[in-house]
Amino acid sequence: MITGPALLLALMEGAVGAAVLALTALGLSLVFGVMRVINIAHGEFVMLGAIIVWWCSAELLGAHPALGFLLALVMAPVVVGLIAMAADWLVLRRINYDPERTIVATMGLLYVIQQSVLMTYGPDARPIEPPVYFRIQLPWFGYSGYKLIVIALALLLLGITWLILSKSRIGLYMRATRLDAETAQAFGVPVRRVYASVFALGAMLAAVSGVLIAPIQQAHYLMGADPLLLSFIVVIVGGLGNLRGTLLAAALIGIGEGMIAVLFSPTLAKMIATLLVALVLIARPGGLMRESAP
Amino acid sequence: MSARKTGNPVSLSRRQILAGAGALSGLALAGQFPRSAYAAGDPLKIGLQAHRTGIGAAYGYWYERTSVAAVKVINDMGGIAGRPVELIVEDDATDAKRAGEVMEKFATQHNVDFVFGPLFGHVVGASAARAADLKMPLFIVSEGSELADGQFNRYVFQTGITNVRSQVKAISPFVIGNVGKKVTMIIPDYIFGYNHRDFFTEAAKAEGGEVKAVIAIPPTETSFTKYFSQIPPDTDAIYHVMVGPGVLTFVRELGEFFGTKGPKLFGFIDSLEAVAIASPGLEFLEGSHLWEAFPRYLSGLDTEGAKFYRDAVGLDENGANKDNAKEVSTNSHMFGCWETLFSIKQAVEASGYKGASDRKTFIETVEAITSFAEGKEHPQGEKKFIGKAHQCFGRQFISQVEGGKLKVVHTTSIEDGLYEPKADYTTQAL
Known part of the structure; x- marks a missing residue:
């Protein structure tokens, strides 16, 4: 067969x-790597991105799905980034980024976001028209052109994030804070502001992946669970906080999962992915790509 | 600034929850207030177990709206046996555990005479079990085939809607004869889907067709393309019955996968209840066939009874809320609530039912019914009622999507969907 x-x-x-997963997981990995915060609410930022693209394309600019989509591509990261910054200032900073307490705090954040969306947007799953609709006819089957655009956009955004991290001053600050927050502070890096912007950047990456995925799936207030789970798998397999490892693991798990899901069964794919996590944790506790720094 | 914005919804929700809790406890107290036993003119109390929230919420909304309309019509006609009807609605959250509690509440707090309304299979099962414990007549409006198979008890009836087994039997000749002989079934991966698989596989064989493959999809799935490679290349018809939020994505991805050259489609309207056929992404359904129990568009069934029913419920000619064209009804299911209420009326009046002590006579009276005549009380059409199995049988409609609307192309007879049910509840003690 x-x-x-x-x-x-x-x-x-x-x-x-894999492309969408890489974006989401990169955000989670960044937040963990720099802040040592395990963000349970990460999937909700994906969901918020999807809700915003629905709002932009269906409510605001009903007639032009492409315009609404482009607007959402800008608006979703901005809005979600602001929400994340607020959460950082309101919650995470107050509990000193203590690893255990942030788990509980972000879990609370998850419920707050989920219930707020349920109260305002409602319980329905709503379809979103893709910004461009064309079908690519291969000799054996057809394929959605939009999905190919998603791959291209995700790669582009990953590239931009990579540039920010490796070339810009804020990127330098982030990398310095990741290696040693205290020393970085001693050298004049505004660590608190770096934390706020890292948390925001992580959320923005999740929101953008929500915008990209929404026209493929639908916008629904419970859609954050799956991306969160897969991102955790990717981040663990790739090595907590290891960005290159995260990208490699996203490609491995995304494509692997897709292959097993098509050729065998989607449930088997999830089982194998979770099993892989266990194996990696046993064989290479530091992740597939080990770095010299902790 | 933004910090305050995120803070607001939290305190608001807390206040709302408090207000809601206050209102709820007030309601509960009112329900517990002792009432004197029935006297002439005292209302007949009927409990509607509704899926107001949870996955069945869209159905629940319309079940309640239809029932309220039917009760108003009944009360305008002078009530049931001269007594006004009081409808009491409880939410079961489409949840099996909650269903048992709701039944309990109906029996002990509201002291209702009868309960009706559950639809989703797992909830129906839980309510049916409690009905026997509480000796409470329960009228399900669910299409479940378990009742006629004898899996429930003597207190459970389905007088308002045909079951899945009968629907599948009725439409199979059309599918095999007009859509395709080599069928791939795409079904949800739980009991409702298995019912379709088992009944259709059997019926298709009898008609000279063949089920080439069955693809069961978990109900929480959000992306479907990966399943389509399992469709055998020589398939000439796809039989789809999907429920849940993913259905629009399902149809669009099917369209992307096959383009214009794919197999023909036959589906169950369950996939598209409460969804506008003209939704973006559903263009691929154009020309395909769908089963309906009650035609969504007025043009499909414009009898006096159907018109009266649609006006009372508040439907426009496209089957949407006449005040809001975006709110599409669940027309192939909710009529069952209307017809159930009128069947209760018929049985109460024929049995001389006065109160809980007459339940035995009431149940025997329902079991003695053999048919319901088409009309305002039964707008979907005439029904044959098999008393010993507690199940009614009616006609079915097959519609084709034409210009983003549904057009009825075939109507089955009651006999097309009739089968010999296994159940005989009359042997059970009351």
Whole structure:
């Protein structure tokens, strides 16, 4: 039953999943790497992104799905980034970024965001028209053109994030804080502001992936659970806080999951991914890519 | 600034919860207030167990709206046996555990005469079990085939809607004859889907067709393309019955996958209840066939009874709320509430039911019914009622999507969907 076309479809589905997953997981990994905060509310930022694209395309600019989408691509990170900064200032800073307490605090944040959306947006799953709609006809089957655009956009955004982290001053601050917050502070790095902006950047990455995925799936107030779980798997397999490892793991798990889901069954794919986490934790506790720094 | 913005919804929700809790406890107290036993003119109390929240919420909304309309019509007609009807609605959250509590509440706090309304299978099962404990007549409006298979008890009836087994039997000849002989089924991965799989596989074989593959999809799935590679290439018809939020994505991805050259489609309207056929992404359904129990568009069934029913419930000619065209009804299910209430009326009046002590006579009277005539009371059409199995049988409609609307192309007879039910509840003690 494993034929060429099925393999191709599996690869394409896997690539879409991997690209979006890489964005989400990168955000989670960044927050953990720099702040040592395990953000349980990360998936809710993905959901907020999807809700915002629905709002932009269906409510605000009903007639032009592409315009609404472009607007959301700008607005979702801004709005969600602000919410994340507020959460950092209101909650995380007050409890001194203590690792255990932040887990409980972000769990609370998860419920606050979820219930606020339920109260305002409602319990329905709503479809979002893709900004561009075309079908690519392959000899064996057709494929959504939008999904290919998602891969391209996700790669572009990953590239931009990489540039920010490696070339900009704030990127330098982030990397310094990640290596040793106290020393960084001694050298004049505004660590608190770095924390706020890292938390915001992590949330923005999640929001953007929500915007990209929403026209493929639908916007629903409970949609944050899956991306959160997969991101955790990716971050653990890639090595907590290790950005390169995160990207590699996202590609591995995204494509692997897609392939197994198409060729065998989606449940088996989730089982194997979780099993992989356990194996990595046993064999290479530091993740697939080990770095010299802690 | 933004900090305050995020802070606000929290305190607001707390206040709302407090207000809601206050209102709820007030309601509960009012319900517990002792009332004297029935006297002439005292209201007949009927409990509606509604899926107001949870996954069945869209159905729950329309079940309640239809029931309220039916009760108003009944009271305008002079009530049931001269007594006004009081409808008491309780939310079961589409949750099996909650369903048992709701039944309990109806029996002990509200002291209702009858309960009706659960739809989702797992909830129906829980309510049915409690009905026997409480000796409370329960009228399900669920299409579940378990009742006629004898899996419930003598207190459970389905007088307002046909079950899945009968629906599948009725439409199979059309599917095999007009849509395709080599069928791939795409079903939700739980009992409702398995019912479809088992009944259709059997019915298709009898008609000379063949089920090539069955693809069961977990109900929480959000992306479907990955399943489509399992559809055998020689499939010429896809039988789909999906429920849950993913259905629009499902249809769009099916369209992307197959384009214009794919197999033909036959689906159950359950996939698209409360969803506008003209929604973005559903263009791929154009030309495909769907089963309906009650045509959504007025043009599909414009009898006097159907018109009267639609006006009373407040439906426009497209099957949406006449005050808000975006609110599409669950028309192929909710009529069951209307017809159930009128069947209760018929049985109460025929049995001389006065109160809980007459439940035995009431149940025997329902079991003695053999048919319901088409009309304002039964707008969907005539029904045959098999008393020993507690199940009614009616006609079914097959519609084709044409220009983003549903057009009825075939109507089955009651006999097309009739089968010999296994159940005989009359042997059980009351």
